Each structure stands twice: as structure tokens, then as C-alpha cells.
Amino acid sequence: MAYHGDVKNQLSEVPMFGGKPLAVDLNPITLPKVSVLKVAEFLEKLLRDVEQLTQDLDTNRGELIRLGLPVNLDLTPTPLGLHIPFARFDCLFDGTNVQVLELNTDGTSGFNVNEWLATAAQLSAQENPNHDLSERLFRGLKEHRPNATAVTIADWSEVKTSWEQQDLVRRWSTKIPTRRMDPSYSDWSKEDLVYRRVLSWQLRAESDRCRAFLDAWKESKITVIGGWSSDVGMSKAWPALTKSQGVVKTWFIDEKASVAKDSREEWVLKAVLSYSGQGVFRGRDLRQDHWESLLSKAQHEHNQGRPWVLQKHAAIPLLDGKPWELGMYMINGKWAGTMARWGHSGSLSETSQEVLRPIKLV
Numbered sequence: 001m002a003y004h005g006d007v008k009n010q011l012s013e014v015p016m017f018g019g020k021p022l023a024v025d026l027n028p029i030t031l032p033k034v035s036v037l038k039v040a041e042f043l044e045k046l047l048r049d050v051e052q053l054t055q056d057l058d059t060n061r062g063e064l065i066r067l068g069l070p071v072n073l074d075l076t077p078t079p080l081g082l083h084i085p086f087a088r089f090d091c092l093f094d095g096t097n098v099q100v101l102e103l104n105t106d107g108t109s110g111f112n113v114n115e116w117l118a119t120a121a122q123l124s125a126q127e128n129p130n131h132d133l134s135e136r137l138f139r140g141l142k143e144h145r146p147n148a149t150a151v152t153i154a155d156w157s158e159v160k161t162s163w164e165q166q167d168l169v170r171r172w173s174t175k176i177p178t179r180r181m182d183p184s185y186s187d188w189s190k191e192d193l194v195y196r197r198v199l200s201w202q203l204r205a206e207s208d209r210c211r212a213f214l215d216a217w218k219e220s221k222i223t224v225i226g227g228w229s230s231d232v233g234m235s236k237a238w239p240a241l242t243k244s245q246g247v248v249k250t251w252f253i254d255e256k257a258s259v260a261k262d263s264r265e266e267w268v269l270k271a272v273l274s275y276s277g278q279g280v281f282r283g284r285d286l287r288q289d290h291w292e293s294l295l296s297k298a299q300h301e302h303n304q305g306r307p308w309v310l311q312k313h314a315a316i317p318l319l320d321g322k323p324w325e326l327g328m329y330m331i332n333g334k335w336a337g338t339m340a341r342w343g344h345s346g347s348l349s350e351t352s353q354e355v356l357r358p359i360k361l362v
Contacts, residue, residue, distance in 0.1 A: 040335035148193035
């Protein structure tokens with residue numbers, strides 16, 4: 001049964017997105033624990049590959065342009081030596097085989113929302129992959145600066161994920177002074193361990209507005225976890241460089257545009273730095289003339305330094321007769337939890353109609 005804000009349980013609030021209750025279904029998706037652990041092992045290795053790619057780019061900065069990133073991108077890792085402390089792989093999983101669609105490394109959301117969902121579904125700790133996920137996220141954050149005396153979650157005050165950030169403040173404030181601050185504020189303390197949720201491109205676009213935050217970060221007056229180098233994993237072009245197994249095949253547009261022109265049903269066109277489903281076009285959803293027009297425009301932008309990629313279309317598995325995707329959360333290089341988005345059509349975005357469901361491990 002699906003719930004839209006009327007879940008009756010012991011929790012005080014229902015998760016919100018953009019001021020509206022999230023659509024959830026408390027009927028869990030049951031997966032074999034051994035299969036999920038195999039997927040987790042594979043993804044941990046894949047994440048190490050992306051970490052290595054990021055490290056190697058420091059001596060091959062020309063490739064940053066192909067990823068849609070500034071050639072002078074700060075590639076300094078966190079105090080733990082990581083470029084990607086918090087992430088989520090979005091995957092297609094049929095119970096046996098996994099195909100990675102994307103890696104989310106910038107402003108990754110949903111850790112505590114999916115913990116809430118599993119708790120509301122009354123999963124036991126043994127069958128709940130998201131048990132104490134907020135606590136584990138907190139411990140993972142503190143690993144980067146164990147002596148921190150305060151934590152700040154940095155994001156815009158009006159962001160659509162305000163509920164979950166406020167929920168983290170509530171949870172973490174029982175352990176350490178925790179606040180949520182807009183990056184435009186000027187009050188950045190040297191004691192702050194900053195969990196950055198504001199997106200990199202937003203900081204670049206609003207650099208004057210965020211000057212105090214950016215200066216405090218640059219001068220190492222604050223410890224920001226989620227550095228600029230996490231942008232490498234966020235770029236939709238890294239699979240075109242690594243050619244990693246288990247990732248949906250991806251090429252830069254100039255490598256496959258002529259092939260894709262006459263086989264649109266087999267391709268997905270993506271802007272390298274697109275977010276939340278924007279700049280993502282499935283050829284099978286478009287008329288031929290529209291597809292050709294988009295390819296031409298994307299090719300032109302690609303040649304002008306705004307990269308696009310072409311990804312082979314991958315069939316989305318069905319569950320209870322509807323499509324679903326598996327999200328796998330990572331904390332400091334290790335698998336940490338899951339997310340299941342079910343019942344959507346087309347590309348996932350802020351406006352798509354998917355429902356969140358808990359995952360039960362057996």
C-alpha cells in the first residue's frame with residue numbers, strides 16, 4: 001500500500017521534498033543478502049577506480065575538460081585521502097546482474113530518508129541495510145576530523161531537501177553542536193566540520209554570494225568534506241574514460257553520434273554535468289527529427305567545450321510489474337545502505353513519479 005504523508009507509526013514526521021510529503025510504499029522489496037553484498041563488493045572496487053582516475057587527473061589535467069570540469073579544479077582530497085567520501089551508485093539490478101547507470105557524489109541525499117523508510121516498515125536490524133544509517137553517516141563525517149567540536153551542514157536555506165537536513169541536525173545535535181547554514185552566510189568558524197551539500201556548480205555560479213564560505217574553505221579555516229575533486233565522479237563522462245565493466249556503455253558524443261543518429265531507440269543522450277534528470281534524453285521517447293536536432297545541438301556544444309555523452313539504452317528491470325532502480329550508498333569508500341525507487345516512467349528527476357520503497361535483506 002502506498003502512503004503519501006499519512007504513515008501511522010512512532011515517528012514524529014514524514015519525510016518531505018520541496019515542502020510536500022514524499023511518496024512512499026512500506027511494502028519492502030526483498031533481496032538476497034548474499035547478492036546485495038556481491039554488488040556492494042563490486043561497487044567498492046568501482047569506486048576505487050574512480051578515486052584512482054581522480055588522482056591521475058592531477059598529472060593529466062587536459063582530461064578534466066572532457067569531463068566538463070575546470071582545468072584548474074582543486075584535486076585536494078579530504079583529510080582521509082578520499083576524493084569521494086559520500087556517494088550513491090544508481091544501478092539496474094535484476095537480482096543477479098548489476099549495471100551502473102550513474103554515480104552521485106555531489107550533494108548526495110537520502111541517507112536518513114531511507115533509514116526512516118526502513119524504520120517505518122518495521123524491519124529488524126538484521127534485515128535492514130539502512131539500520132542506523134544517519135549515525136554511520138555522522139561517524140563517517142567525523143573520521144575526517146575526529147577532534148571537531150561542531151558540525152555545519154552547508155546548503156541553500158530554500159533547498160528542496162530541507163527536511164532531511166533538518167532531521168540530520170536534530171539527530172546529530174545530541175552528539176555535537178550541529179547547525180544548518182546557507183553558504184551565503186558570513187559566520188564560518190574555525191571549529192566547523194562542514195558537511196557540504198550545496199552543489200559545486202551552484203558555488204561557482206554564486207561565488208560572490210558565497211564569498212565568505214569559499215574564502216574560509218580556501219584558507220583552511222574550516223574543514224569541508226565533499227571537496228571540489230568529488231566533481232570527477234559526478235561527471236557523467238567518467239565511464240567514457242574508464243570503460244569499466246558493469247557500467248552501462250558510455251561514449252563521448254563525437255565517438256558515436258553518426259551511429260546513434262539512425263538507431264535512436266538504442267541510445268540515451270546526456271549532458272555531462274546534468275542533474276536530477278535534466279539534460280537527459282532517451283532516443284526512444286523522441287521523434288526522429290527531434291532526436292537528430294538534439295544530437296546536432298549537443299555535438300555543437302561538445303565542440304565548444306560543454307561535453308555530452310551517449311549511453312547505450314539499458315532495459316530497466318520490472319518489479320511487481322513496474323520499473324525500479326537500486327541505489328547503493330557509500331561512506332568513505334564502503335557500502336553503507338540502499339535506496340529503491342519504484343514505479344517511475346522515463347528518466348528519474350525531481351518531477352518523475354517514482355515511489356520510495358524499503359529494501360529487506362534475507
